[in-house]
Amino acid sequence: xxxxxxxxxxxxxxxxxxxxxxxxxxxxxxxxxxxxxxxxxxxxxxxxxxxxxxxxxxxxxxxxxxxxxxxxxxxxxxxxxxxxxxxxxxxxxxxxxxxxxxxxxxxxxxxxxxxxxxxxxxxxxxxxxxxxxxxxxxxxxxxxxxxxxxxxxxxxxxxxxxxxxxxxxxxxxxxxxxxxxxxxxx
Numbered sequence: 001x002x003x004x005x006x007x008x009x010x011x012x013x014x015x016x017x018x019x020x021x022x023x024x025x026x027x028x029x030x031x032x033x034x035x036x037x038x039x040x041x042x043x044x045x046x047x048x049x050x051x052x053x054x055x056x057x058x059x060x061x062x063x064x065x066x067x068x069x070x071x072x073x074x075x076x077x078x079x080x081x082x083x084x085x086x087x088x089x090x091x092x093x094x095x096x097x098x099x100x101x102x103x104x105x106x107x108x109x110x111x112x113x114x115x116x117x118x119x120x121x122x123x124x125x126x127x128x129x130x131x132x133x134x135x136x137x138x139x140x141x142x143x144x145x146x147x148x149x150x151x152x153x154x155x156x157x158x159x160x161x162x163x164x165x166x167x168x169x170x171x172x173x174x175x176x177x178x179x180x181x182x183x184x185x186x
Contacts, residue, residue: 067110
C-alpha cells in the first residue's frame, strides 16, 4: 500500500470514527431524553393520582362530618320527643316539626354518604340509618296512638341508646377510613 492510499484510508477511518461517535452520542442523548420524559410523565401521573386521592379523602371527610352532625341532631330530636311524651306534653307537634326538619337534613346527608363512602363504612352508616328509622317509626306510632305490641316509651328509649352506640361505631369506622386515631380520653 502506498503512502497516499494509507493516508486516504486513515482519513476515511478518522472521519468515519468522528461521525460514528457523534451518532452514538446523539443516540445516547435521545435515549436519556426519552427516559427523562418517561420519568416526568410517571411523576406527573403519580402527582395527579395523589391529588385525586387527597380530594376524595377530603370529600369523604366533609361528608363524614356532615352526616355525623345530621345523625346526632336527628337522634337528639327523637330523644327530645321521647322526653316530651314521657312528660305527657299535650302538644307533641312542635317537637315533631323539629324532628321532621332534622330528618330531612339527615336524609340528604345519608344519600350523599351512600355515594362516596367505602363499603366498610357504609355498613356502619346503614346500621345507624336502620336504628334511627326504627326509633322514628316507634315515635310516630306512639304519638298517633297506633303503637304496636311492645312499643312504648321505654322501648323507644332503648332503641335510642342502641342508635347512639351504632353512631359511635360508625364514627370509629369513619375515623379508621380517614386514618385518624380515636381521641384519647385521659
